[in-house]
Amino acid sequence: MSVTDDQPGATTGPTREGYFGDFGGSFVPEALSGALAQLAEAWRTAQKDAAFTEQLDRLRRDYGGRPTPLYRAERLSEAAGVEVWIKREDLAHTGSHKLNNVVGQALLTARMGKPRVIAETGAGQHGVATATAAALFGLRCRVYMGAEDVRRQRLNVVRMQLLGTEVVPVDSGTRTLKDAINEALRDWVTNVDDTHYLIGSTMGPHPFPTIVRELQSVISVESTQQFDFQAGGLPDAVIACVGGGSNAIGSFAEWIDVDGVRLIGVEAAGEGVGTGRSAATITEGREAVLHGSRSIVLVDDDGQVQPAHSVSAGLDYPGVGPEHAALARSGRATYVAATDAEALEGFRRTCELEGIIPALEPAHAVGWLLAHGRAALGDGARVVLTMSGRGDKDVDEVLEVGGFDVGVAKAFGEDAR
Amino acid sequence: MTAADVQGPAAIQAAFDRAAAQDRAALVIYLTATYPDPATSHACMEAAVDAGADILEVGIPFSDPMMDGPTIQAANQHVLDAGRTVSDQLGFVADLRHLDVPTLAMTYVTIADTRGYARFADECADAGLSGVILPDLPAPEAGPWVAEARRRGLATVFLASSVSTDERLAAIAQVSTGWVYAAGLLGVTGVQSVAGEVTAELVTRIRAHTDLPIAVGIGVKDRDSAAEVARFADGVIVGSAVIRAAGDGDPDGAPDRVHALVGELRAGVAGR
Numbered sequence: 001m002s003v004t005d006d007q008p009g010a011t012t013g014p015t016r017e018g019y020f021g022d023f024g025g026s027f028v029p030e031a032l033s034g035a036l037a038q039l040a041e042a043w044r045t046a047q048k049d050a051a052f053t054e055q056l057d058r059l060r061r062d063y064g065g066r067p068t069p070l071y072r073a074e075r076l077s078e079a080a081g082v083e084v085w086i087k088r089e090d091l092a093h094t095g096s097h098k099l100n101n102v103v104g105q106a107l108l109t110a111r112m113g114k115p116r117v118i119a120e121t122g123a124g125q126h127g128v129a130t131a132t133a134a135a136l137f138g139l140r141c142r143v144y145m146g147a148e149d150v151r152r153q154r155l156n157v158v159r160m161q162l163l164g165t166e167v168v169p170v171d172s173g174t175r176t177l178k179d180a181i182n183e184a185l186r187d188w189v190t191n192v193d194d195t196h197y198l199i200g201s202t203m204g205p206h207p208f209p210t211i212v213r214e215l216q217s218v219i220s221v222e223s224t225q226q227f228d229f230q231a232g233g234l235p236d237a238v239i240a241c242v243g244g245g246s247n248a249i250g251s252f253a254e255w256i257d258v259d260g261v262r263l264i265g266v267e268a269a270g271e272g273v274g275t276g277r278s279a280a281t282i283t284e285g286r287e288a289v290l291h292g293s294r295s296i297v298l299v300d301d302d303g304q305v306q307p308a309h310s311v312s313a314g315l316d317y318p319g320v321g322p323e324h325a326a327l328a329r330s331g332r333a334t335y336v337a338a339t340d341a342e343a344l345e346g347f348r349r350t351c352e353l354e355g356i357i358p359a360l361e362p363a364h365a366v367g368w369l370l371a372h373g374r375a376a377l378g379d380g381a382r383v384v385l386t387m388s389g390r391g392d393k394d395v396d397e398v399l400e401v402g403g404f405d406v407g408v409a410k411a412f413g414e415d416a417r
Numbered sequence: 418m419t420a421a422d423v424q425g426p427a428a429i430q431a432a433f434d435r436a437a438a439q440d441r442a443a444l445v446i447y448l449t450a451t452y453p454d455p456a457t458s459h460a461c462m463e464a465a466v467d468a469g470a471d472i473l474e475v476g477i478p479f480s481d482p483m484m485d486g487p488t489i490q491a492a493n494q495h496v497l498d499a500g501r502t503v504s505d506q507l508g509f510v511a512d513l514r515h516l517d518v519p520t521l522a523m524t525y526v527t528i529a530d531t532r533g534y535a536r537f538a539d540e541c542a543d544a545g546l547s548g549v550i551l552p553d554l555p556a557p558e559a560g561p562w563v564a565e566a567r568r569r570g571l572a573t574v575f576l577a578s579s580v581s582t583d584e585r586l587a588a589i590a591q592v593s594t595g596w597v598y599a600a601g602l603l604g605v606t607g608v609q610s611v612a613g614e615v616t617a618e619l620v621t622r623i624r625a626h627t628d629l630p631i632a633v634g635i636g637v638k639d640r641d642s643a644a645e646v647a648r649f650a651d652g653v654i655v656g657s658a659v660i661r662a663a664g665d666g667d668p669d670g671a672p673d674r675v676h677a678l679v680g681e682l683r684a685g686v687a688g689r
Contacts, residue, residue, distance in 0.1 A: 017557075025558055026555065026557070026558060027526050027553050027554060027555070027558060028483075028553055028555065029483070029484050029552055029553055029555075029576065029578070029600075030555055030556075030575075030576045030577060030578040030580075030581055030585070030589070030600070031578040031580060031600060031603050031604075033555060033578070033580065033581060033582075033585055034578075034580035034581070034582070035580075037582075172487075172490060172494075173480070173481070173494070178481065179481075182481050182482075182483055185483045186483060186484075186486070186604075186605045189483070189484065189603065189604055189605055190603055190604035190605065190608075190609075191603075192580065192603055193580075193603070286531075288527055288530060288531050289525075289526050289527045289530050289553075290481065290527065291481075291483075292553075294530070297527075299527070299531055301531070302502055302503045302528065302531065302532070303479070303503075303527040303528045303529075303530065303531030303532065304479065304480040304497060305480045305481050305527075
């Protein structure tokens, strides 16, 4: 927890109330003002409370399986022409990095005395993590999920339901993550007295981007130590996929002030930058307000939010967290994009070369690295790549979209339907 | 009449004063611009005024209206799907100048911010609007917008909620001109009914901070709820119910349906 609101002028973290440079703020209906102030206060006091930190650490270790390993991926390195160290968030409980944030916010929910949580989810990973924490803490839980995402991430819908959570498909708008967030915000405006909105990414109104960043920074707190111990010295680059940007901000956090380490965020380019079927927000978007903060957003000249497109439900979002917008503008981090096709290639190669079935989201980072890593970073560059989740949830979608020939399994699957 | 009487905060104040002189609350009617189509919408605006609306709120659609329930969301989406731009909407508004009531734009901060606050204020004032309501722009973030609105003489109406602290109510009163908008419930538009007691208390709390009129919206849908709110507020705002009247059924009948509903609401605000 290196940065707080009380340190204006710090090189990282927010400066004026809830702002990262020109980005952030709190653009929400007045009805949420009380809940956001209460959350900021709960967070402030929790950070000073040794019992909170102890509880968080214990849950992460004993329940969540942290620390996650840092692993040198030999065969993938050979294929990419750079030395790839994989930060294995896919091995954490619930199968992604999402629990890091959720456990912390669930503790805050308990401290605020609220009996109910709501969440949005795209790929379902944040929904599953929230459903898990709700079960663990005895909270009522409702998760909003775009109807299109319910279809393509069916496994995670079933997992949430098994965990006792009510999953509400959202049929408005583009029927994806953006619309799930709108619906969650409407629920929160209505039920703010007894409900905490457990936002899953480093987005939304202040103080969410800061809280989520700090809770996810455990990824780089571990990886800085692990890299030093296992590899020695500093990596040349840290790379992570970016939708809203929670795993990326957690992966970057401890490296931001370290000179010489490049930070690379990989957005989803869908069918390609410039095709109008992309989710590469920083690459293609402009400054605008979405979901409570000012950041970079895919909007048209009127400010109407444009539909994003990505094969990955978790990256299929037309906005990005405000700190990423600030890191992009300052040049401290670089944001690139990988197409659906590159992501599917990254997915396939990670399976075949490393025995790891990755989620489609980090498969974008792998795909970019395979296609562009050597040229961009230099032969043999040392790279820490965050494998933010595992890919069980994506298997059906990959078979359908990727057209992979899985032989007997495919034939069997069709017979079984 | 001087220019200030027909446009801007003074015109809004005059509308509240006229209602008060008749011992009733002012009636503020929300309609989404060009919904369900420009001609029908224009006729609905005229019908609303003819039936007794004192002030019009004209909705300029945004793709992600987080304060709106299903009715206004659908109206927004309908207009966006028809390909109408913000410039089209403002052009539509400019054709309402003949109506003898102040008209305000209701939209989201993203629309104003993307255009640039200065340009948006210019275009709204040039279209004859008296003010702008941005329900997702809270007072602490409002400085830059308020400066541009003041420059062009536009009223800035801000929302207050039952959860607002007194400190925030003071800040809301500070940046508001025209009126202060008291939310009638915790929730989005067009779903639940106004929380009478809680809202009456909110109105009392707001009065401690301002002499501006206080109008209540969200949760007012018919004559009875309008009458209930009119007992403690200076104005009553109705949106989703009017949108349903405009949009449900044959467009040719929309102006008559709006006229009938607004007439009922007008009887409600007079029945306190």
